[in-house]
Each structure stands twice: as structure tokens, then as C-alpha cells.
Amino acid sequence: MSAKNLGRAGAGAGGAGGAGGAGGAGGAGAVPGSAGALLPTSSAGAAARLGLKLLWRQRGLLIATVALLLLGTATMLLIPPLLGAIVDAVISGEPFASVLWLGAALAGAGIVAAALEGIGGVLLVRCLQRALAELREEVFEAALALPLRRIEAAGDADVISRVTNDVEAVTEAISGVIPLCARAVFTIVLTLVGMAALDPWLALAALVAVPIQVLSTRVFLRRSRPLYARLRREEAERGREFVEAVAGAETVRAYGTAEEHLDRIAVASDRAVQTHRETAKARNIFIGGLNAAEFVGLAAVLAVGFVRATSVGLSVGAVTAGALYFHRLFNPIGDLLGSMDDLQRALAGLQRLTGVVQAGTEGLGAAGAAGAAGAAGAEAGTATSQRTPADETDLAGAGAEFTAAELAIARTQREITGGSIDILGASYRYGPTAPRAALRGIDLVIDEGATVALIGTSGSGKSTLARLIVGFDEPLAGEVLIGGVPAHLARSGGRPAALLVAQETHLFVGSIADNARIAAPEASDEALTAALEAVGFDLSAIAGGLHGSLPAAVSHREAQQLALARVLLADPAVVVLDEAGSQAGADPALADAMRRVSEGRTAIIIAHHLDQVRGVDAVVVLENGSIVESGAPADLLERPDGAFARLWRMSQGVAG
Numbered sequence: 001m002s003a004k005n006l007g008r009a010g011a012g013a014g015g016a017g018g019a020g021g022a023g024g025a026g027g028a029g030a031v032p033g034s035a036g037a038l039l040p041t042s043s044a045g046a047a048a049r050l051g052l053k054l055l056w057r058q059r060g061l062l063i064a065t066v067a068l069l070l071l072g073t074a075t076m077l078l079i080p081p082l083l084g085a086i087v088d089a090v091i092s093g094e095p096f097a098s099v100l101w102l103g104a105a106l107a108g109a110g111i112v113a114a115a116l117e118g119i120g121g122v123l124l125v126r127c128l129q130r131a132l133a134e135l136r137e138e139v140f141e142a143a144l145a146l147p148l149r150r151i152e153a154a155g156d157a158d159v160i161s162r163v164t165n166d167v168e169a170v171t172e173a174i175s176g177v178i179p180l181c182a183r184a185v186f187t188i189v190l191t192l193v194g195m196a197a198l199d200p201w202l203a204l205a206a207l208v209a210v211p212i213q214v215l216s217t218r219v220f221l222r223r224s225r226p227l228y229a230r231l232r233r234e235e236a237e238r239g240r241e242f243v244e245a246v247a248g249a250e251t252v253r254a255y256g257t258a259e260e261h262l263d264r265i266a267v268a269s270d271r272a273v274q275t276h277r278e279t280a281k282a283r284n285i286f287i288g289g290l291n292a293a294e295f296v297g298l299a300a301v302l303a304v305g306f307v308r309a310t311s312v313g314l315s316v317g318a319v320t321a322g323a324l325y326f327h328r329l330f331n332p333i334g335d336l337l338g339s340m341d342d343l344q345r346a347l348a349g350l351q352r353l354t355g356v357v358q359a360g361t362e363g364l365g366a367a368g369a370a371g372a373a374g375a376a377g378a379e380a381g382t383a384t385s386q387r388t389p390a391d392e393t394d395l396a397g398a399g400a401e402f403t404a405a406e407l408a409i410a411r412t413q414r415e416i417t418g419g420s421i422d423i424l425g426a427s428y429r430y431g432p433t434a435p436r437a438a439l440r441g442i443d444l445v446i447d448e449g450a451t452v453a454l455i456g457t458s459g460s461g462k463s464t465l466a467r468l469i470v471g472f473d474e475p476l477a478g479e480v481l482i483g484g485v486p487a488h489l490a491r492s493g494g495r496p497a498a499l500l501v502a503q504e505t506h507l508f509v510g511s512i513a514d515n516a517r518i519a520a521p522e523a524s525d526e527a528l529t530a531a532l533e534a535v536g537f538d539l540s541a542i543a544g545g546l547h548g549s550l551p552a553a554v555s556h557r558e559a560q561q562l563a564l565a566r567v568l569l570a571d572p573a574v575v576v577l578d579e580a581g582s583q584a585g586a587d588p589a590l591a592d593a594m595r596r597v598s599e600g601r602t603a604i605i606i607a608h609h610l611d612q613v614r615g616v617d618a619v620v621v622l623e624n625g626s627i628v629e630s631g632a633p634a635d636l637l638e639r640p641d642g643a644f645a646r647l648w649r650m651s652q653g654v655a656g
């Protein structure tokens, strides 16, 4: 295969030292979401809407649950009047049998109410847990669908803290607080109805507590809402400092910057602790307000009961029942208002989770599908959902089954018409603060099936170009097309059209088969074995063979071979081997595997050893983000002053 049009602007008809279309928009503008921008947080309304949407999917179960809880609460309300009736029966000297019957009714009501509330509570938790599972899925899918640059800019810790801490806050609320609040609301409403039925004046007296409760709650909410939002942000920042220090442990040790990192972690921790203190203070004031309200309310009920008993002859039993009703309100009101704390935390968490869902959807809806195709494209290991619908019509029909993020991905992705690569005036810059553009006006056309080596000194832009080709990022100016489709949207047979095999291969805990199969979930054991054998992976060396566990200390060669086998299984039109062969010169088995993987598809090899350019159709030399030379290796070697010939001589230890 040739790469005859290669380096169209850079080399023209093989011209050495061309500027590679350096006139491109090297100074392209800001990268959205760059420079440490945390992922967005949604409004409370959007979070509530998402919560309701998820709950609505369980509506059948939810309605049955609410009915059971209401029935249970209503039955429980029979207890105070029955107790009042016992008091009246004893005072009026009724026969013991009557009191006994009332006692039996009391016990029966208690048992039935407890059973109904118990079953209702279990069903409610089940319903909420299902909604939570769906929320987790939505957030996870949205996080995967986020443009890779967006995640990099926010930092892994931000995403991790959302899918761990925030999900945990919402889980706690869902398992404990929301069922408690649901029961509390039912009890409060029905108890007030019960009191009003007993004597409307008693119910009115109970309402004296309400203004104090409302005031305490409002003050608390006003103070705590921003405090909780701040707390979650500060905890995420603390996590980020920590993760960064741990992830960069080697660098930290090498440069002796441990103290500096510890200081930064300490500052972030202090900030979070201070906010914790402020929230505790706000909570204590709030609880004091609730206690005062209870005291005032009960005093009012007893006083009004006394007046009513003496003025209109309300029975002592009725007043007792009224006081018991009011007393019964203490716990649910306390539960409800006391749960505001957890609900606030859960809402703050839900807003951050909804923010991820929105960012995933919006990023894709606009131009940000890079992450979808790109993240999915990384070394075939992270292929997106196999539920990719064939076209828009399918999507509309199956809408309910797809998350918003999936719909956005699927709507924008397109099948390629071939494996050619057209890079037209592509420029890229890592954020507005980057000192210079990583790529400037790259023009490069690679024919389908060609094998091309990218070479250049460190920082010349090879990896950046690779990221654009596999669709991790979009160029800030110009275009990168695979088979006529923008690289970040390009699909081939429903899978990413281009895959990258990087130096680091991500391996999952599990068997060799599990690790290979993520590239092609439907692949048979035979297909997996064939792919692994084709890249020289020695299954006989693994205890248990294909289904044996990945060795704890997997060698670099084995990891690379697994990554290459994944490419064979996923069968993309384009493969980019970034540093995959950095040891290939010294390891003929890896060099063979690379050749095998490059066969029958367009292959870009980021060559770190010039040995790797042997047998390639063309070489592209990058310098400072521009193509300075390109052409067939033999042709380039004939130009003694050319960049490639110079690099070649250096690699052979020849001066000049």
C-alpha cells in the first residue's frame, strides 16, 4: 500500500524541509473545560427532575408502596383514641370486659399497623434502590461519554469523588432518610386529621408550634445549603490533592516535594474541617429551635384541652388522646426536619451527579462526542455499549431503553466509508495557557491500508496527532477525517473506527479471556485464542490458560500482546501504535505482533526507534508541531540534509 498523497502540504512532491502547512491556526483558541475546571453541578430543579424521572420508571411499585404506608399510618392513628377510650372507660367504671376488648383492639391495631408499615418500608427501599441503580448507570455512562479532555481538565479525582462520595450520600439518603421522611409526612398529615376529628381546637393549638418550626427550618436551610455545597466541593478538592500526590508518587519522591504536597493536602483538609464545624453549629441551632417548638406546642394542646374539658365537657380521654396525638408528632417532625441535614447533603450529591449526566449529554450533543468515540477507542478495551442502534429511527423507537448520553452518542456517530485518513489543516493546543500549539496546520493524507511511521523528537507532537486520529480530541482548527467521517464520530461496524495501543495497557482484574473479550464481547473462546496466538501471547505459560487469572506481575510484553490481541478482535479500520513498539527493536516477538496487527488496516506507528520504520510505506517527521518532511523511507534517506536522514545517522551513531 502506498501513501502517495502523504504530507501533501509538508513535502509536496517529496520536498525536504517543508514547513508542513505551518500556516495553520497554530494559535487556536481556548479548549473548553480546560485548566483544572471541575465538572459542572446542576441546579436543584434539574437534580429533582432527574430523581423523579428515575422514580417514575418504578411507578407501579411506588404506588403500591405509598398505599401500604398510608394504610399503615392510618391504622396506627387508631391507637391514641383507643387509649383515650380506655381512660374514659376506666374513669366511668365500665366492666373489665369492655376495657379488655379495647385493649385487644389496641394491640390488634398496633400489630396490623406495624406489619403494613414494615412491608411498605421494605418495598419503598426496594423501589428507591432500583432508582439509585439506574442513577449509577446513567452517571457512569455519562462519565464514560465525557470528552477525555474534559475529564483530564477536571482531574480524575473529581469524577471519582462523584461516583463514590456523592453516590454514597445519595445512597444513605435513599436507604434511610427518604423512607423515614415518607413515613413522617404520612404520620404528620394523618395525625393532624385525627386531632381535628377529635376536637378542632386541639388541632389548632398544635399548630402553634408550626411558626417556630418553619422559622428554624428556613434559617437552617438558608445557612446549610451553601455550606453543604461548599463542603462537597472542598472534599472533592482534598481528594484531588491526595490522588494527585499518590498518582505522582515517583515524581514527588524524585523531586523531594512531599512536604509541599502534604502542605497542600493539609490546607485542603483544614478548609473542609472548618466547613464541617460550621455545618455542625447550624445543625445544633436548628435542633434547639425544634425542641422549643415541641415545648410550646404541647403546652398549648394541654392548656386548650383543659379549657375545652372545663368549658364544653370534652372528656379526659379525648384530651389524653389529643396530647398523645401531638406527642406522636414529635418523632416524625423531628425525623423530617432532622433529615433536612441528610437531604441537603444528598441533594448536593445528586446535583453533582446530575451535573455529570448533563455534561456527558451536552458535551456529546455539541461537538464533544470525542470522549465517546475516543474513550471507547482506547486500545479496543473500552468499546462502547453493544446496544448501538442502527439509525435514528431505531433510536426513536427504543428511546426509553437508552440514556440521554447514549442517545447523544449514537445520534452523532457515523459509519466510515473506508480506512483512509485525511488530516486537513489540523491544529491543537492544550488549553489557552499552553505556551505553544502542540500541532499547527497539519496536512496529511494517508491511503487506506498504508503503514506510516510518525517520528520526531520528544514534544514534537506525535502523541497529540495520535489522539486526534483516534478521536480522543478534536482539532481546534482544521479537520481529521477517517473514511470521510470526523475521527471522533467515526465508527466501523458499530465499533470505534480507530484504536490506540499505548505504552500503558489497562488490564482489568479477571481472566485472560475477560481482558481480551472486552474488545469483542461476542467473541468465542476459539477467536480469543486465535487472536492471542497471532500476537504471540503464550497461553501455555498461564496457569488455567485462556480462563486463568492474569498474573499479578504481568510482563510488559504480555500486557502489550494483550492490547494488540484486543485490536485484532475489535478489527478497527485504523490502528495507532503509540510506543507499543518502543521495545520492539529489542523484542522481535513484539515487532512481529505489531506487523500482524497492522496488516489489512491503516496503521500509524509512533516510532521511538528508527528500526521501527523498516518496512513502512511512509515516514512523517514532526518538529514543533509541524510536519517537516514526509515520504517513503528510502526516498528520504537519499536527501542527506533532510530531517529523516539526520535522525537516521544519529540513530546509527554516525556524526552529523
Ligand SMILES: Nc1ncnc2c1ncn2[C@@H]1O[C@H](COP(=O)(O)OP(=O)(O)OP(=O)(O)O)[C@@H](O)[C@H]1O
Pocket: 430, 434, 437, 438, 456, 457, 458, 459, 460, 461, 462, 463, 464, 465
Ligand atoms: N496533557 C498535556 N497538557 C499540556 N501540554 C501537553 C500535554 N500533552 C502534551 N503537551 C505538550 O504538547 C506538545 C506535544 O506533545 P506530544 O506529547 O504530542 O509530543 P510527542 O512528540 O508525542 O512527545 P514524546 O515523544 O515525548 O511523547 C509538547 O509541547 C507537550 O509539552
